[in-house]
Every structure is written in structure tokens, then in C-alpha cells.
Amino acid sequence: MTTFPEPNSSTTSSVEQYYTSPVPMQANNNTSYAIVTRNLIRQFDQKWAVNNLNLTVQAGEFFGFLGPNGAGKSTTIKMMVGLLRPSSGNIWVGGIDVWQDPLKARALMGVLPEYLNLYERLSGREFITFSGHMYGVPEADILKRTEELLQILDLANDADKLIVDYSVGMRKKVALAAAIIHRPQVLFLDEPFEGIDPVSSRVIRDILQDLTHRGTTIFFSSHIMEVVERLCTRVGIINQGVLVAEGTLQELRERASGNGGDKDATLEDIFLNVIGVRNENHNLSWLD
């Protein structure tokens, strides 16, 4: 069992100080980063879903965004991609202020949202092609890329079936194809591996890695620690709307071990520690 130091107080600020890096000052020059958020806040009535988030993601990074249920991951991604207006603060993607120049910013992005809002009466092939047209991809490229995406995502046999008749995993794969057909500079994925079988999961991982090797920046949220550990160059952990840890896995391990924790800690160990989960009894009393 991995041991960690007790967070020395119940406030998030001490944990936050310990696990997050200072905000780089040069991030004010937002053009040199793939994604920058500054003092990003989103409130829903009295609830602070995202509380003063400062994040900087370099071009070509594979950034994993983690947090327990309700932590603020989807809210953050929705604000980053222009689907949900922040209460305050700014977001730049590829140097473009997302809320000042949304169309220009959207042209740089690919988005796989948490809840897929697909055109149910289109077939898979039609939907991917439609997305290519929306992003202004040349016709010949659309045809070639669509067929290749259908093939590689194992959708070719169902390409002419209506999306309304697709399974959860098939819908996710067709949405991913539509999100990458224009070779986006920055790809946002909210839980891309949810509902995906191991074979498709492997294919998607390979596609995503290939994209980052060719310069695409990926920002994705996931609850699957092994996948994040395997794929991500850097991770951020959000809890109750506050960024409580951020860095490479190695940095997070070193910070944990520097404070008496385990130098071989897994991402799951680090995650449970920074969100303050203790070894408690989780048995149901009425099963005794």
C-alpha cells in the first residue's frame, strides 16, 4: 500500500500549493500556448463549478484532466470549446480568445463532448462527411479521410446505418471521426473511452498518440487512470472546481516523495491523495 503524507490541513490551498506549479508569467503572451485559461470561473447559482482556474497547455502536449464526479471537468471543457460562457476569466486556444473570436477559435478545434448531440437521421458516413464540409475540408480529402476513418474505427460495415440505430460505442467512434476529420490543432475529448470496447479503445489510443506525434494538442478528461497514465505527458487534477495538482507524472511523484510519500506512487495513489480520500471502511453495515 502506498503511503502518503497527510495533507497538513483540510484546506485545498495547502495541497494546491504543494502539487501545482506557479502560473508561468509568460503565459500572458497567450499566442505561444495551445490552451491558456486565466482566472476562469463558472458559477451556477451559489455553486462554484470552476473556481479561478489557471492552466497552461503547451502545443503538442497530451494533457489529462482528472477529478472526481462533479469536480468541474465537463464545465471547464465546455467553456474552453465555446459551449458554455464563463462567469468570468479568459480562455485562449491557439492564441485566439475563445469568447472574443469564437468562430476563429472553433476552426482550430476538434471536440468530443460528454453528451453526444449527433444528427440521428444521418448515417455514420453522412455525418463524418458533413463534419468535413462544416470545417471546410476539400471534397477529395473528405472522401478519402471518411473512408479511412470508417475503416480504422471498425464502422465500415455500419457506415450506411442511421446513427439513431448505433450503439453507445459506435456513436462515440463516429463522433470522434467527425471531430478529427479536419486535423484540428487542439482536440478536446470529454471521457473518450467511456463505453468503448478494448479493441476500439486500443485503436482510439493509437489514433490519439499519432495525432500528438504530428503536433496536435490533446486535452482530455477521463476516470480511467491506466489510460491517463499511459498516454498523458502532463495531468491536472481538479477537485470542487479548484486545480489541486498539475504536472508530469514524474513531477507529481517527486513532489509526493519529497514530502514523505512514495516515489513509485501510481497516478491513482496520487489522485486519491490530492483529493483527500482516506482509507476508510466502505462496507455496507447491513451486509454483515
Ligand SMILES: Nc1ncnc2c1ncn2[C@@H]1O[C@H](COP(=O)(O)OP(=O)(O)OP(=O)(O)O)[C@@H](O)[C@H]1O
Ligand atoms: N447546467 C448546470 N446547472 C447547474 N449546475 C451545474 C450545471 N452543470 C454543471 N453543474 C454543476 O457543476 C458541478 C461540476 O459539474 P461537471 O459536470 O463539470 O463535473 P465533472 O467533473 O464533469 O463530473 P463527472 O465526472 O461526474 O462528469 C457539479 O456540481 C454540477 O452539478
